[in-house]
Structures are given as structure tokens and as C-alpha cells.
Amino acid sequence: MKKIRWGIIATGAIASKFAQACRFECDRSGISELYAVASRDEVKSLNFANTWNIPVSYASYEELLADPEVDVVYIATPHSMHAPLSYSALQSGKAVLCEKPVSLHRDELEPVIALARQKKLFFMEAMWMKFNPSFQTALKWALSGKIGFLRYIRSDFCFSAQFNPVDRLFDPALGGGALLDVGIYPVTLAHMFSGGKKPSSISAIMRNGPTGVDIWNKAVLSWDSGVFADLSSSISIHGGAALRSALIVGEQGSILLPDFWMAQRAVLLNTEGLELAVAEAPFECNGYEYEIREVEHCLLGGKIESSVQTWSDSIMVMEILDQIRKVAAT
Ligand SMILES: NC(=O)c1ccc[n+]([C@@H]2O[C@H](COP(=O)([O-])OP(=O)(O)OC[C@H]3O[C@@H](n4cnc5c(N)ncnc54)[C@H](OP(=O)(O)O)[C@@H]3O)[C@@H](O)[C@H]2O)c1
Known part of the structure; x- marks a missing residue:
């Protein structure tokens, strides 16, 4: 072959x-x-x-x-x-x-x-992120009712990069900024766990750096189902592990994904925050092998x-990122 x-x-x-x-x-x-x-x-x-x-x-x-x-x-x-x-x-x-x-x-x-x-x-x-086994486990837990009816998602992706006006992270001509670079991960996670529908409301604030791109942003998304998501990203704040995780909260428990976009561990918690299950899934290589397998499978x-990563997922997430930038600018 x-x-x-x-x-x-x-x-x-x-x-x-x-x-x-x-x-x-x-x-x-x-x-x-x-x-x-x-x-x-x-x-x-x-x-x-x-x-x-x-x-x-x-x-x-x-x-x-x-x-x-x-x-x-x-x-x-x-x-x-x-x-x-x-x-x-x-x-x-x-x-x-x-x-x-x-x-x-x-x-x-x-x-x-x-x-x-x-x-x-x-x-x-x-x-x-979507193809990583721990992320898939977390999604299966949520879809199989392990945390009950979904109520709230909190997710942050913050880190501090050395400022350099010509680096792709800070250069507006190269599409720099925290939202596009890392904010896309919390938005994608919220879009996926909330069921892939368009949010009914979006509010947001942003702080721009010297080159005019956002170096910090915060968005709150809500859906008609009653779910809301509290999301942030930054290229100028490092809050350690606390600002690099995702918490997906249901009426009967929650799921914690440390370093959620490259998760190798998913934790199922009860309503008191006590661990019910831990799923460890170390990468076989460096984590990018799973998306490669998806491409091979499709081809x-x-x-x-x-x-798993549909065209409408990409379109909807881009639309949400557009909307976050729009409302933050007003
Ligand atoms: N999936 C992930 O985990 C992940 C992680 C990091 C980044 N990313 C994404 O991957 C992309 C690249 O990120 P990176 O961290 O690899 O960036 P990078 O280290 O700066 O590399 C970008 C590359 O793009 C090429 N390039 C073409 N025009 C350029 C220009 N005007 N200025 C600078 N580079 C230019 C260069 O390759 P040549 O010189 O060889 O042409 C350069 O090495 C971004 O979209 C980023 O969001 C994804």
C-alpha cells in the first residue's frame, strides 16, 4: 500500500x-x-x-x-x-x-x-487537545453523566512570554495576541463540553500590550441550557498550574484537567471536591501523535x-473569538 x-x-x-x-x-x-x-x-x-x-x-x-x-x-x-x-x-x-x-x-x-x-x-x-486520551476520557465522563447536568466551566491558559515586538506572539501583522494564540484552547474546551452550540451571550474584557495585541483577556460565555463558562488567557501573566487548568462542573460532581490542552491526567471529583477517579494517560510520544492518527484515519x-474536529467546530470557535474581540473593544 x-x-x-x-x-x-x-x-x-x-x-x-x-x-x-x-x-x-x-x-x-x-x-x-x-x-x-x-x-x-x-x-x-x-x-x-x-x-x-x-x-x-x-x-x-x-x-x-x-x-x-x-x-x-x-x-x-x-x-x-x-x-x-x-x-x-x-x-x-x-x-x-x-x-x-x-x-x-x-x-x-x-x-x-x-x-x-x-x-x-x-x-x-x-x-x-481534542485527540489526547485524557481529554477524551474527560469528555466521556461528562457525556455518560458522571458529573450530572453540566452547570459551569472554568478554564484558563495563562503564561508569561518575554516581550519582543517582532515575535509572532506580540506582532499584530503576524496575528499575535493571547486570545488567538492560547485563548482558543479554553474557548474550544467550553464549546465542546457545552455541546457545540452557539453561546447565547458573550461578555469580555481585554488588556492590550505596547504593540496593540491583547496580552490578557477574560470572557464569560453562556448558553440557553443554563451553562456558563468563565475563560481567560494571557501571554503576560503566569499563575502556574492554577491558571493552566480546566474545571468542568456538573450538578453531581466535576472534572479537573490539569494543563488541560496537553492533559495526561483527568480527575473525577465529587461535589465536595474529593477524588473519585483518576485517569492517567502518558503520551506515547509527545502528544501530537494522536492528531496525526486522526489525519491518517480520515485519509x-x-x-x-x-x-472530532469538524469544520463547523472551527467556524464556531472563530466566530466566538471574533465576538470576544468585538465586545471587549466596546
Ligand atoms: N499545537 C500546539 O501545541 C502549538 C504549540 C505552539 C504553537 N502552535 C501554533 O503553531 C504555529 C507556529 O508556532 P511556533 O511556536 O512554532 O512559532 P515559531 O517557533 O515562531 O515558528 C514559526 C515558523 O513560521 C515560519 N515563518 C514564516 N513567516 C514567518 C514570519 N514572518 N515570522 C516568523 N516566522 C515565520 C518560520 O519558519 P521558516 O523560517 O522555516 O519558514 C518560523 O520558524 C502558530 O500558529 C501557533 O499558534 C501550536
Whole structure:
């Protein structure tokens, strides 16, 4: 059977983690082949290829997209390039796994999804959190009634980055800011646990840093079911583990996910906060192997959309992020 040939676009921090997981998966299952990498810089591309044992390296993203041997591309550039590159990759006939957030705004995402649908090509936002086994366990607990009727979600993703106006985190031209970079995780968690419906109300505040992007934000979302979510994210505050967790509260108990976006442990609590069950699930590699398996599963099954990270999930989350920015600005 022909292997699925991956091409990686960009050689930054997350591209390296992804390459490590992809190398692990290729060696483990043999379903895929880590075939090509592209960087804007020839030397970086070669070094990356040597590090991860990738046979082909390109000195531009366009060259990789023009290579007919590439089946699926993983896009790991700054945010502002996600939708344009996804569009170009689909136009070149490639399946796409694109880093989060998959666009800057909802409006920018819709033509990408329309093109995937028209060309019958797989497209998915790399929301790896959803595929992690501990996250899946927490979701199963909630859906099977272990915590009773859902009432409240609290989730924070705060860390403090060294300020650098030209870093992708702080540069508005690259789509910087806490909400787009890490706030997407609490919003995605709340969207998923609340049942994937549109919130009935959103209130939010934001604090912008010197470059004009948000360095801290807080949003409260509520749904017609009565559930509400209290979410925050920051790239300038580090509150340790307390500001990196998710608590999903029902009428009969709650679920705690420490470091929820990369959870390797889910804890089921009773209404007094006492532990009822702990599910430990250490990553087999570094956690990115599970989203890679989902892409493989979809491509082998001829699916153009994941049933775990759907197109409408990405659209709804982008719409919520748009709305948070809008109400915070008023
Ligand atoms: N899923 C996760 O857990 C996770 C974790 C971290 C980040 N991310 C996402 O992954 C993406 C990349 O994040 P990262 O932390 O890997 O960033 P990074 O280390 O800064 O790498 C970004 C890469 O994008 C390329 N690039 C193209 N145009 C650029 C420009 N104008 N300025 C800077 N870099 C440019 C560069 O690769 P070349 O020079 O090789 O072209 C660069 O190495 C972001 O969307 C981020 O939100 C996801």
C-alpha cells in the first residue's frame, strides 16, 4: 500500500514537535512517510530535514506545494499565514492539517472550507487537545453523566512570554495576541463540553500590550441550557498550574484537567471536591501523535472532514473569538 506522504511547512518550535511525533508514527505504524519539509531559508530546511530524517527539503513553501509526491501538508507558520497557505495548499491538491487558529477571523476561514468541499480534499485545524486520551476520557465522563447536568466551566491558559515586538506572539501583522494564540484552547474546551452550540451571550474584557495585541483577556460565555463558562488567557501573566487548568462542573460532581490542552491526567471529583477517579494517560510520544492518527484515519477512509474536529467546530470557535474581540473593544 502506498504510504501517506507528509510535507511540513515551516521549521519553528511546533514544527519540530510535530516532526518528532510524525517520525514516531511513521516508524511505529508505517502508514505515513515523513517526506518533505519547506522553510523560507534553505539552511534551516536542510538542518530540519537532517534532524528528522526527511528525504526532501525545499527553500520555499511554494516548491513543496508544487511537489506532486506530497499528499498532506502540515502548516506551522504564524497565524496570519494559516488561511492563505491552507487555501494555496488545497488549490495545489493537497490535504491540509493547519495549526490553530486556522484563520484570523471567521470570514477568512469560510473560503478555505468551501475550497476543501469543492475539491473534496481533507482539511482540519490541528486542535491536538481534542485527540489526547485524557481529554477524551474527560469528555466521556461528562457525556455518560458522571458529573450530572453540566452547570459551569472554568478554564484558563495563562503564561508569561518575554516581550519582543517582532515575535509572532506580540506582532499584530503576524496575528499575535493571547486570545488567538492560547485563548482558543479554553474557548474550544467550553464549546465542546457545552455541546457545540452557539453561546447565547458573550461578555469580555481585554488588556492590550505596547504593540496593540491583547496580552490578557477574560470572557464569560453562556448558553440557553443554563451553562456558563468563565475563560481567560494571557501571554503576560503566569499563575502556574492554577491558571493552566480546566474545571468542568456538573450538578453531581466535576472534572479537573490539569494543563488541560496537553492533559495526561483527568480527575473525577465529587461535589465536595474529593477524588473519585483518576485517569492517567502518558503520551506515547509527545502528544501530537494522536492528531496525526486522526489525519491518517480520515485519509485512509476517504473522509475530507474529521468527526472530532469538524469544520463547523472551527467556524464556531472563530466566530466566538471574533465576538470576544468585538465586545471587549466596546
Ligand atoms: N499545537 C500546539 O501545541 C502549538 C504549540 C505552539 C504553537 N502552535 C501554533 O503553531 C504555529 C507556529 O508556532 P511556533 O511556536 O512554532 O512559532 P515559531 O517557533 O515562531 O515558528 C514559526 C515558523 O513560521 C515560519 N515563518 C514564516 N513567516 C514567518 C514570519 N514572518 N515570522 C516568523 N516566522 C515565520 C518560520 O519558519 P521558516 O523560517 O522555516 O519558514 C518560523 O520558524 C502558530 O500558529 C501557533 O499558534 C501550536
